[in-house]
Amino acid sequence: METKAVFPEKYAQLYPRSSKYPLEWVYQNQMGPNALWLMEWLCRNVTLSKGSRVxxxxxxxxxxxxxxxxEYDLVVWANDLWIEPSSNWERIQARKLQGQVFPIKAEAHALPYAHSYFDLILSVDAYHYFGTSDEYMAEILKFLKPKGQIGIVVPGFVKELPEEVPDYLAPFHEFHTLSWWKRHWEKTGLVRVDIGLEHPDGWQEWLDFLQVGIDAQLAQDRDFEDYEMLLKDRGEYMGFIQLVATKL
Ligand SMILES: C[S@@+](CC[C@H](N)C(=O)[O-])C[C@H]1O[C@@H](n2cnc3c(N)ncnc32)[C@H](O)[C@@H]1O
Known part of the structure; x- marks a missing residue:
């Protein structure tokens, strides 16, 4: 089925790898901002070697x-809680990646993996749901090999919220600023933070992503709420944060 819309031209240059994937597939499987763009942005700042366990x-x-x-020839454990592994397995089989991507259903606080198993732990648009407690870094690092990297992208605030939080931001109480996240990781003493970035154009890219989905009638119900929120905020507070750290 042809879509009525495509991403603005600049995104083919900004995210050449993500741009190869069909728009319909991305919108059918998205659960928020474009996960492929966010992962491609993150992958520029982590060390990736063919065959690494992620x-x-x-x-x-x-x-x-x-x-x-x-895109990077990695071996990936696709770990999620809300999405059934059987439905992820269908998508994995459709891409003929049965030997390279393994679907697992597991709570982030009760992961079933061997200690020091992974070369890399990556996460886009999810870590803020389970990774904001002081204890979590120690918990997750058990599964990362020594000197392995952990890299995340989360939606977050580009500046501290005022005391009186605008109504439209009230639902986002688990979001934080870059300096909050950096401090949150550094104070554990368990990692060296290698990269801490705010996305240079985060809210606009999120809005563009939603706009194309809405125009092409591919957007999901919750996308309209995010769209309204972004139009109210216009980048005043909302953006994306990237952190990459090495296990000491
Ligand atoms: C907004 S969705 C993003 C999914 C995907 N990364 C993407 O960008 O399309 C957040 C994901 O975090 C997962 N998640 C939330 N809390 C979790 C937990 N406690 N343990 C494991 N996964 C969790 C959910 O299952 C959900 O799929």
Whole structure:
């Protein structure tokens, strides 16, 4: 089926790898901002070696896991809680990645993996759901090999919220600023933070992503809420944060 819309031209240059994937597939499987764009942005700042074992934590519909396997030749454990592994397995089989992407249903606080198993732990648009407690870094690092990297992209605030939080931001109480996240990781003493970035154009890219989905009638119900929120905010507070750290 032809879509009525495509991403603006600049995105083919900004995200050449993500741009190869059909728009319909991305919108059918998305659970928020474009997971492929966010993962491609993250992958520029982590060390990737062919065949590395990667935990894609909170992978949702496993789009980012498929992307990691196909684009960087990594071996990926597609770990999620809300999405059934059987539905991710269908998507994995459809891309013929049965030997390279493994769908697992597991709570982020009760992961079933061997200690020091992964070369890399990556997560886009998910870590803020389970990774904001002081204890979590120690918990997740058990599964990462020494000197392995952990990298995340989360939606977050580009500046501290005022005391009186605007109504439209009230639902986003688990979001934080870059400096909050950096402090949150550094104070554990368990990692060296290698990268801490705010996305240079985060809210606009999120809005563009939703706009194309809405125009092409591919958007899901919750997308309209995010769209309204972004139009109210216009980048005043809302953006994306990337952190990459090495296990000490
Ligand atoms: C907004 S969705 C993003 C999914 C995917 N990364 C994407 O960008 O399309 C957040 C994901 O985090 C996962 N998640 C939330 N809490 C979790 C937990 N406690 N343990 C494991 N996964 C969790 C959910 O299952 C959900 O798929």
């Amino acid at each position: 935990l894609d934590l909170g992978c949702g519909c496993a789009m980012s896991s498929i992307f990691l396997a196909e």
